[in-house]
Amino acid sequence: MIFEGQSLTCQLLDDGIAEVCFDNKNESINKFDRVTLEELKSVAEALSQAKDVKAAIVTSNKPVFIVGADITEFQGLFANSREELLQWTAQANSIFNAFEDLPFPTVAAINGFALGGGMEMVLACDLRVASTAAQVGLPETKLGLIPGFGGTTRLPRVIGSDNAIEWIATAKQHKADAALKVSAIDAVCEPEQLRDVAITMAKDAAENKLDWQGRRAQKKAPLQLNKLEAVMAFNTAKGMVGAKAGKNYPAPMAAIAVIEKSAGLSRDEALTIEHEAFVDLAKTPQADSLIQIFLNDQLLKKKAKIASKAATKAINTAGVLGAGIMGGGIAYQSAVKGVPAVMKDIRQDALDLGMSEAMKILNKGMQIGKVSVEKMAKTLSAIKPTLNNDDVKPVDIVVEAVVENPKVKDAVLCEVEGLLADDAILTSNTSTISIDLLAKNLKRPEQFCGMHFFNPVHKMPLVEVIRGEKTSDETVAAVVAYASAIGKSPIVVRDCPGFFVNRVLFPYFRGFSQLLQEGADFRQVDKAMEKFGWPMGPSYLLDVVGIDTAVHCVGVMADGFPERMSALANDPVELLYKQDKYGQKNGAGFFAYSKDKKGRPQKVVEESVFDIIGQPSKEFADQEIVERLMVPMVFEVIRCFEEGIVETPAEADMGLVYGLGFPPFRGGALKYADSIGIDNLLQLAEKYQHLGAAYAAPERLQAMAKDGKTFY
Numbered sequence: 001m002i003f004e005g006q007s008l009t010c011q012l013l014d015d016g017i018a019e020v021c022f023d024n025k026n027e028s029i030n031k032f033d034r035v036t037l038e039e040l041k042s043v044a045e046a047l048s049q050a051k052d053v054k055a056a057i058v059t060s061n062k063p064v065f066i067v068g069a070d071i072t073e074f075q076g077l078f079a080n081s082r083e084e085l086l087q088w089t090a091q092a093n094s095i096f097n098a099f100e101d102l103p104f105p106t107v108a109a110i111n112g113f114a115l116g117g118g119m120e121m122v123l124a125c126d127l128r129v130a131s132t133a134a135q136v137g138l139p140e141t142k143l144g145l146i147p148g149f150g151g152t153t154r155l156p157r158v159i160g161s162d163n164a165i166e167w168i169a170t171a172k173q174h175k176a177d178a179a180l181k182v183s184a185i186d187a188v189c190e191p192e193q194l195r196d197v198a199i200t201m202a203k204d205a206a207e208n209k210l211d212w213q214g215r216r217a218q219k220k221a222p223l224q225l226n227k228l229e230a231v232m233a234f235n236t237a238k239g240m241v242g243a244k245a246g247k248n249y250p251a252p253m254a255a256i257a258v259i260e261k262s263a264g265l266s267r268d269e270a271l272t273i274e275h276e277a278f279v280d281l282a283k284t285p286q287a288d289s290l291i292q293i294f295l296n297d298q299l300l301k302k303k304a305k306i307a308s309k310a311a312t313k314a315i316n317t318a319g320v321l322g323a324g325i326m327g328g329g330i331a332y333q334s335a336v337k338g339v340p341a342v343m344k345d346i347r348q349d350a351l352d353l354g355m356s357e358a359m360k361i362l363n364k365g366m367q368i369g370k371v372s373v374e375k376m377a378k379t380l381s382a383i384k385p386t387l388n389n390d391d392v393k394p395v396d397i398v399v400e401a402v403v404e405n406p407k408v409k410d411a412v413l414c415e416v417e418g419l420l421a422d423d424a425i426l427t428s429n430t431s432t433i434s435i436d437l438l439a440k441n442l443k444r445p446e447q448f449c450g451m452h453f454f455n456p457v458h459k460m461p462l463v464e465v466i467r468g469e470k471t472s473d474e475t476v477a478a479v480v481a482y483a484s485a486i487g488k489s490p491i492v493v494r495d496c497p498g499f500f501v502n503r504v505l506f507p508y509f510r511g512f513s514q515l516l517q518e519g520a521d522f523r524q525v526d527k528a529m530e531k532f533g534w535p536m537g538p539s540y541l542l543d544v545v546g547i548d549t550a551v552h553c554v555g556v557m558a559d560g561f562p563e564r565m566s567a568l569a570n571d572p573v574e575l576l577y578k579q580d581k582y583g584q585k586n587g588a589g590f591f592a593y594s595k596d597k598k599g600r601p602q603k604v605v606e607e608s609v610f611d612i613i614g615q616p617s618k619e620f621a622d623q624e625i626v627e628r629l630m631v632p633m634v635f636e637v638i639r640c641f642e643e644g645i646v647e648t649p650a651e652a653d654m655g656l657v658y659g660l661g662f663p664p665f666r667g668g669a670l671k672y673a674d675s676i677g678i679d680n681l682l683q684l685a686e687k688y689q690h691l692g693a694a695y696a697a698p699e700r701l702q703a704m705a706k707d708g709k710t711f712y
């Protein structure tokens, strides 16, 4: 054995081939944490001294190759000064360089995921072979960073700058055959042959049958681009990537800038440019938020995993009541993820529509090559449309998604409960009716909870699992496990009007209405909020949600929280409703809608809308618009946290990002609160106290300010 550590071993095989094997003893995966990096340094040192080694292969003893850097270490690491960070990146890269510069050929044998730092390890090798199960990529821009272990330097030199920019800017993972096409790897083989193929390649390279030296030299030299090619490539890339990423996500553009700047430089010079840019990005609030989101998402996954283990009731089949917008979407989602669903409605036309919607989604997937004919057939046959209640009898879980009417829901839930097996679970997708109220007439309220999906179901990741007063832990665990099994990110919340997401959304809408009543122009408000980062401004969002639905929710929230959310006299949203302007669904709300050539709704402003809601009469600074909408939302999130409606800041923030599209680069409402500063939030509360109780600082905030605490 040449080296044996906690994450890495290195041993000499026959014929002078050394095997460097990543095999983290404490985890089920390999990742580049501090220990692994240090051990790689030791291995590189040992190998550089070893006299009898002719070539080395790099393998993994886990189902993955290396999933990337250890992101849990990032926030601590990035808290260091710029100089310290620069020093760290330089040191880390000197390890990769030392490995790349070994006096013999090196071959990576990629068995599974090789992402981020894992892919950078692969790139530091001279030759690369992947199993058909491998996936490679550099996803760092998703975290607001660029690759920092030489990825922006080596990848363009291996696959060309165009491809490298695409890989890095889109942060996508690539299957082995796709990676082979652009020469990111040199060969693909079946998983069971991988090690042998790598050894053969290593031997061939050692005997100079493979030009490993040429490949290595290419990685250390400037990029082979003439000036015209360079101008064309980089300018086109900047235009495309800039338009897609937008100003709030600087990392993809920074990656292009680094590749462009270092195109004419050698490896070592190029790396110093990469280090500078990496450290600049590591210090941005965007990276901080995106890393936090990654960690929060890990927490959700961990909680779902614990729930899956704890769940005593296995969910193998589902029943969905109602084949409307939501029911159809839920049945599709369940079926596509392998849990067959019976979809029951009282109208054949609703069932037909539900099935055709599922078909539409699958067709779209087929057009972009994501869905195969088999997958389509399998999914469609896993949805059983029916008008007959008896078909629901054998299912393990029911998701009720009929019309939002307490009486109808009560009747439907009681009837279906009588049909189900004793251990079956019953849930409701209601958006506004209390779970405790719906549980009242049920015989087994402990087996009932809310399961609140978001529209469109197949796109929105969030499911709120709403625990009623009597809901058992087993039921919550089984529903969390089911939500997660069908590809959603569940958060468990307690029952209250609006549950968590709508409860915090409506103070935002109320702030918007108040602003309009003071003369703001809804077009300017939308622009300001979109600039803030929301995928759509409040007026457009209200049109999409449905003005009628919003008015109904306003009523529910006003009843639930009269002090903060009482209905406003002449609320512009209600004025629109009274004129039958329901938003996108009937062609007019704040905006008027027509369809473009592809059938997508197109919004225009018709002056007549101002006759209904009043003419704009005052200009507001964008900053004030943002404050007046965001402060009541943030405060309501804090209240929910205070009252235990949501358990952790991480879940609160992920609820908003996954359920509402809260700008990910801001990390969610509580991360945003931290970034504003608790003292500053208290000052905003004072500034806007004249606007009502929704702007009054929650108690927790005062206490936090006193103790100098933050949410994260």
Ligand code: NAD
Residues within 6 Å of the ligand: 321, 322, 323, 324, 325, 326, 327, 344, 345, 346, 347, 350, 400, 401, 402, 403, 404, 405, 408, 412, 429, 430, 431, 432, 452, 453, 454, 455
């Ligand atoms: P929808 O009107 O599109 O669909 C309701 C369906 O239920 C209709 O097809 C109707 O025929 C069917 N139905 C009525 N009575 C029935 C019965 N007794 N048995 C079986 N089916 C019956 O409504 P939707 O927008 O899909 O909303 C359904 C539920 O989901 C509501 O509770 C709503 O509040 C909730 N929700 C809606 C959204 C949204 O954005 N639309 C989001 C989250 C939650």
